[in-house]
Amino acid sequence: MQPGVITLTTDFGLGGSYVAALKGVLLDLVPGVQMVDVCHTIAPQNILEGGFVLAGVVDVFPKGTIHLAVIDPGVGTDRRLIAVETADQWFVLPDNGLITGVARGRWVKSVWEIASAELRRPVVSATFHGRDILAPAAAHLARGGDPAVLGPHRDHFIRLKNFESNRDERGFVGEVIFRDTFGNLVTNINADLLGEAMPRDWMIEIAGERIDGFVRTYGDRPAGSLVALVGSSGWVEIAITNGDAARHLTAGAGTTVWVRRR
Amino acid sequence: MQPGVITLTTDFGLGGSYVAALKGVLLDLVPGVQMVDVCHTIAPQNILEGGFVLAGVVDVFPKGTIHLAVIDPGVGTDRRLIAVETADQWFVLPDNGLITGVARGRWVKSVWEIASAELRRPVVSATFHGRDILAPAAAHLARGGDPAVLGPHRDHFIRLKNFESNRDERGFVGEVIFRDTFGNLVTNINADLLGEAMPRDWMIEIAGERIDGFVRTYGDRPAGSLVALVGSSGWVEIAITNGDAARHLTAGAGTTVWVRRR
């Protein structure tokens, strides 16, 4: 049998051995398991950014993938750890809202609290539950283990409110939720809200600038043009063709964006 | 059978889920395929840097390796996507010059345009052909698929001119093409141009400084010395022993370098 796939998403950064420690634990428990880094440069303790990035991988990974995500400002306190089953995949993470983007618009099949001491590493540190509790739980699921061994079944998990934009009579008010390497500004306004209206029926406002209508891709306008488009994950995105919109607009996570009918 | 090896080279950066999205698609189509990151911090849309970095891995990877490279400022426009067979390996990338360094001095066995709709993901976004078209094409080749399924055979691809230095009566004029983490400045002057001349027969000039002859390795001079040498990939390189030449010289990609006979 092919050993499974486990992805990793953390705010551990690229320095140090924290990410490798997770991988060592996983490899020790599931020899040959395939591990894929999603992202380790989530801003420290930024659950919203982590939740957005994690949501971006659900539609491309194979069924049965286990996603381990550790953005855990409450480590060592009484926050819960959970395993969530959705989209034929598992998500193992703290119950602090990190699952919000993944769960958006998807049927959640089951939620389990990771509470049993059985699977934990022999010594559990107070500051690194990712290594000592979550990684062994992910390994258990990757081996096809029964989720009931993790702990009790739950019917609830925490969702972050600012994952959703607001609607008003003229359209939508949202915010930038992620700035990518190119300086593209991805918002929390999902294309599914725009319905059947034509791309040119909308006007987009951000940081005092107005953009008339959506384009299909960056190259549809000359270099240097400020454009709005629906990005590759389905979210409204502000960009500059061959340029850096974040720098040009002095905008980033949290900047307000309006999408209005003209 | 051992599943193959696919490498990845992009300008996607380390934030976000773009690189992981490529990997999810590859894993879904080729379970167990081994994926190796070459580099994801190519400066945005810098085809020259991407082409140089990609060229650095050809001589070390096993036969049959598939290299997926996505530096694609023209995404969604009418630029071509190609698969190139050389050095017993495959290169899957946009036809924008990214293959230049790999093809330099190597026999190119075949070139195919990636044009068929057959292998693409069901929905092709206008901004992420790496995920929706190139990754499935790379997966097809990794499974040993017939390249003719990708699209028509081609006898041409785009080459970048500034991958080659110029010759004059006294030697060579080139430019810095890559600055590494140590601040070493790698140029586009290849050691194969220097022929049989002795290392001390040359004088190197950069940013107003003269260096007498080539050394064999950094440690051949005391700490702080500005030296020139032939780097580990065969290109002339300017360095400071245990120091940062780029910072010292305020030099980087594009800085002119002369290599002259004394």
Next chain:
Amino acid sequence: MQPGVITLTTDFGLGGSYVAALKGVLLDLVPGVQMVDVCHTIAPQNILEGGFVLAGVVDVFPKGTIHLAVIDPGVGTDRRLIAVETADQWFVLPDNGLITGVARGRWVKSVWEIASAELRRPVVSATFHGRDILAPAAAHLARGGDPAVLGPHRDHFIRLKNFESNRDERGFVGEVIFRDTFGNLVTNINADLLGEAMPRDWMIEIAGERIDGFVRTYGDRPAGSLVALVGSSGWVEIAITNGDAARHLTAGAGTTVWVRRR
């Protein structure tokens, strides 16, 4: 048979193809070998930081893991290369002190010099022994090869002195040895020195600030509190709850830290 696991720790940075070159060599020699990045952003030529990071993975990786570590300011000079067997794992690296943290408190089973020309790549560059000598040596061990093929048995390796803090009549004087992504300051004062004393029996001083006693985890104090704790790898660590201690204290690697009995 499951192919083994090889980890990689370097100061190569994330730009360029240097890390991928190591991996290409390993994959060519050990098809299917599983490679895990520990860290590639060790400050250039910082053997102390590299040794600390490497030490952080020993306790989590499975028996038989091969660790390849390349922080090698002396490349091409007469410094030795070694393979060290300890904790049922192998460490392949320059003999410049990089093994210090791993060897601390562990029984070293054997040390071999990597001196034989037999395993090297056909052309050995003067500047990249990681690729041309160390990676083939690591591959040899990963294939279960006899270490005696590498070169002669040795009974000595270099240890860095500043891996150990100093003791005085009131406690311990050490220094910050690693700053993580969160701004936590990890010191070279190991918890095993603190013995049976209670957490509140100690006073910690750094950068002109005093901290009364150790906490168990970051969340034990309100956001913004300066705290001392024993980190997840067993070293005394200075942190700010949900904040950045390094920035707040303007402290980093080398900053002096006192741990005193009250």
